[in-house]
Amino acid sequence: MPNPRCQSPQSEGRLADKPRQLPLRFTHRPATTRDDLIVSDPVSAAIGIVDRWPEWPSPIVILVGPTGAGKSHLADVWCDRAGAVAISPATYDESRAIAAAEHAPVLVEDAERAGFSDNFLFHLINSVRQNNQTMLMTTRMWPSAWSIELPDLKSRLKSATVVEIGEPDDAMLAQVIVKLFADRQIAVDERTVAFLVCRMERSLDAAQRIVGRMDELALSRGSRISRALAGEALAEFGRDGGFDEVS
Secondary structure, eight states, rough: OTTTTOOOOTTTTTOSOOOOOOOOOOOOOOOSSGGGOOOOHHHHHHHHHHHHHHSSEEEEEEEOOTTSSHHHHHHHHHHHTTEEEOTTTTTTOOOHHHHHHTTTTTEESSGGGGGOOOHHHHHHHHHHHTOOOOEEEEESOOOGGOOOOOOOHHHHHHEEEEEEOOOOOOOHHHHHHHHHHHTTOOOOHHHHHHHHHHHSSSSSSHHHHHHHHHHHHHHHTTOOOOOOOOOHHHHHSSSSOOOOOOO
């Protein structure tokens, strides 16, 4: 859910053996405050740069990481702390965005695919630098892999501070799974979490999809979250659906 300060922009006790029913689509709000950040080695550098604001090594910071890596969560935390303006094609035309950067920090998420032109990004970065502001950009790819034709923009991006969110380790995946269930007000047992971590794709995006599917299945059946349900969800996503009983 978007941070309202950015100017842009159920339970474990579900009973088994109930008749099959269509899941009701309750909305759930992910916890996205600073205290909700999961601190581990893969994200420590990214959390560190957010915490260091405004004492950044350069006015432009770029967070790089795969889908579901936590970039939006970090962006929300920074946006709230900095009172930043979130720039997107849907909410700002180019002249308004550049003018906004004269007076406040700015946030551009999914920078490489947001649909902005090279000229716009170049002038936005210049406005940030000339007015002693700061800018956070998030992206799935390093800037060197973006489709950029404007040499001046390439030069500006080379001077930015780039911080990468690494591949999640087992400890981080486990914490993320617990948090994703907690966001849905579901308590999940450690054995189910360990079962998932050992078998799932090594990405936070996969964790989001699997937890969401397990929640849908449990709601439709009136059942508990279990390792059997985890195996079924994993099978749907092309992973090992079978499992052995482990202590």
